Amino acid sequence: MQRLHIDVTLLVLLIALSSMGLFILMSSGQDDVSLLQRQITRLGVAFFAMLLIAQIPPHILKIFTPWLFLAGIVLLLSVLFVGDIGKGAQRWLDLGVFRFQPSELLKLATPMMIAWYIAERRLPPKLKHIVLATIFIVIPTALIAKQPDLGTAILIASSGLAVLFLAGISWRLILGVAASIGALAPVLWNYMKDYQQQRVLTFLNPEDDPLGAGYHIIQSKIAIGSGGINGKGWMNGSQARLEFLPESSTDFIFAVFSEEFGLIGCIGLLSIYLFIFIRSIYIATQAQDTFSRLLAGSLAFTFFIYLFVNVGMVTGILPVVGVPLPLVSYGGTSMVTILLGFGILMSIHTHRKLLST
């Protein structure tokens, strides 16, 4: 396996997770066979891409990093001018053959870029390097938030910040920045689009508008709450099957799972995510160069943040920002990006030089 550059533990966990995802999709997708087939195809492609990227040694990836990042930024800018508009946001770039979201590329390119930049310097990084790194984070984040895609912007920002955190920026700086962000929140509010503001307001009080903006959250909470400890059983969730739950196959698929498998199922599912995270962090600690370990740690953390934001918004503790449940939600692009990330992790873990022996 080492020679195939596959991390078995990670692979098993990822396959377990995606299989569970398929089972939930069978229920939430109302036995739509073609929906399931498309998802399986995507998973196949994504897993293949993961194994492919695992073959590339980390130092090669490191060489391409700045160019990848630059290409990502250029594509983001072009989306702003020629991109398609879908669901009130400009995210897609039509390349003739397929449509592509440059923001997905940045999900990997941003932490790679920061890791590349920081790894060239001594740790902990100096303030001027931190400032420059922050600019590298802010550029894609701002461009994506402007599309507007708040969910992806949050993920990209946290992946970049995770690198800085792992690189060892001082706690004092972290607390200072956190405090000033708190102070700047009202300014940020003014830059949000109407529908984003509405989402935040709805999140704060969903019952205000039960048939309008609050509908998603209320129906989702009904689905989860009614699942109880043991759940209603697979394929027995009335909320999704009777179409009360919106986006039940995509962003809100966790509500379907909760309704059918209850709290016990939820703890099980979340534990798989936790195990994946822990395995990924372990890989980071075993990595042999700074670039690899920073990147691995960031990918591990971002994966968990993905989960947290999605479950948080479905359970009503975070605003609805449109983040899918990784590897479970129906949809292709984000799945490919996530598995490419794990491909990088596998590459990092399997290309180590055996020093001690």
Add this chain to the structure above:
Amino acid sequence: MKTSFDLKNTHQENRLFFGRCFALIIFVLVLFFFLIARLAYLQIETHEKYADLAQNNRVKLSVINPVRGLIFDTHGQVLAENYPSFSLELIPEQIEDLDKTIQQLRAILPVSDDEIQVFHKRRRLQKRFSSTPLRNRLNETEVAIFSAKRHLFAGVDIQARPLRRYTFPELTSHVVGYVGAINQKELKIIDPVNYRGTRHIGKTGIERSYEQQLHGNVGYQQTENTSHGRTVNVISYAPPISGSNLTLNIDINLQRVAYDALGAYTGAIAAIDTKTGAVRALISKPGFNSNLFARGINQTSYDALRKSPKRPLFNRFLRGQYPPGSTLKPFLGLAGLEKTVISPHQQTFCPGYYQLPKQEHKYRDWKKGGHGSTTLHKAIVQSCDVYFYTLAHELKIDRMHQFLNLFGFGQKTGVDLLGERSGLLPSREWKKRSRNTAWYPGETLIAGIGQGFNLTTPLQLAQATAVLANKGTAYTPSLVAKINSVLVNPKQNTPVSLNTEKNWDIIIDAMYDVVNSPRGTARKISEDAAFKMAGKTGTAQVFSIKQDEKYDENTVVEHLKDHALFIAFAPVDKPQLAIAVIVENGGHGGSVAAPIARAMFDQYIK
């Protein structure tokens, strides 16, 4: 040196990195348990609340209305039935721009301003998401026109709903009554479960009095529906129970004869089967088209009915209270015989007036010259007032009241219709109670000829006549003969028993001569009759004439003319039917009211 520095540095970096990884793990674990705690809160702490909400989402309870019972006459002729009517209905909550939609509908179907106004009024009274009719009674062409364009109108649909139709709307407008849309007052008293899908309720007559039986029981269907309202699965089904069909005692043919016989007069008629108390005809004229109410009457038509001087909406046989006039005389004569105040052959001289001892006031007889020597028989046949003044004076008001009470005067008959009036049988106690004044002897005299305070309803008068014809055997008048196929038994009342049984015959004999003797006040109606009738005419004063003033029927305006009354039963030896006829402002009972009774007997007795 450089290498060692680097190595040392790497070591330091490692420590820093491991520390940060550890911090990250702690942070992630905190987030992890935070999510678990949130899920536990939703799925354990508030589970029941959300389970209920999910159930409400899932299961939709829909109502299946029962079919209202039909109403038949005694021969099985349909009097009230249901027919499907197509109405154009809107669910306002499902329509984005209501005014625009209505305008678009008007472009393809005629909708009047009136209908739009009614629609908005109804809409406000209704529950959210319930269907409100905009137009009723669409014809087939209109149904087709809309159906073709239905996809353009979300929230608009055609509903088939049963409407009530009366076969003889004018003839039975008061006895069968009508149904109408449930109003706010009724909404508060009806069973909200059973009437959940019901729009109409009985407003008057049988429709109102037998509402419970006619309505039936609502049915339910629990279905699993999608959020778009598509039914996926039927969970439970409870069929509705149709309302009971009612067979009335009313004979629609007799009803028609009576109604027609009244001609252009207003008035009331009640006819009771003496053997059972079954009510065979009940007329209040003028009637009205009860179908207008069943369909939903518009304001103009309703105002026209309400303001008509002939008061077509007033139920005269049940709620009209008329002085019985001379029709009370047979009962008073019977009272005199029973209380041995008079004897059959005893004579009283009638000079044309009566004076109380030591009083100036002259109580007049209708016949100016008087009747001369008068027996009880003659007094009834010719309706001598002076004889009954004398009788009343000797009988006194207390005994009059006690005896007339036995025949049901001053009391509700207990007929199976709501809203009956009791009439008025005056007494000392009544006057003390209601007017706080003493009873005067003069009032006894006036009561003796059925005037003054005395008031009876036409139904009450027919009932008293039936008891007299039966020689005391009494039944509660009843309209409903059968509920579905279950017979309603006649309800017998305490009979009127006399000390001297022969007294019945004396009175009935006199009533026979009212119709059959050459001097009887209703002698004209005996001509060519295939059976023998007994009766008594009456004339009730609408306005009182002053002392020494002459009532001239030619100069009195129509609505102040006397009411003509007639009570009768036939055949005399084996009575079948007792009738009371009141013709408002008809003048003389003998010439106007009596022929109506004759026509009815001709129809009924075969």
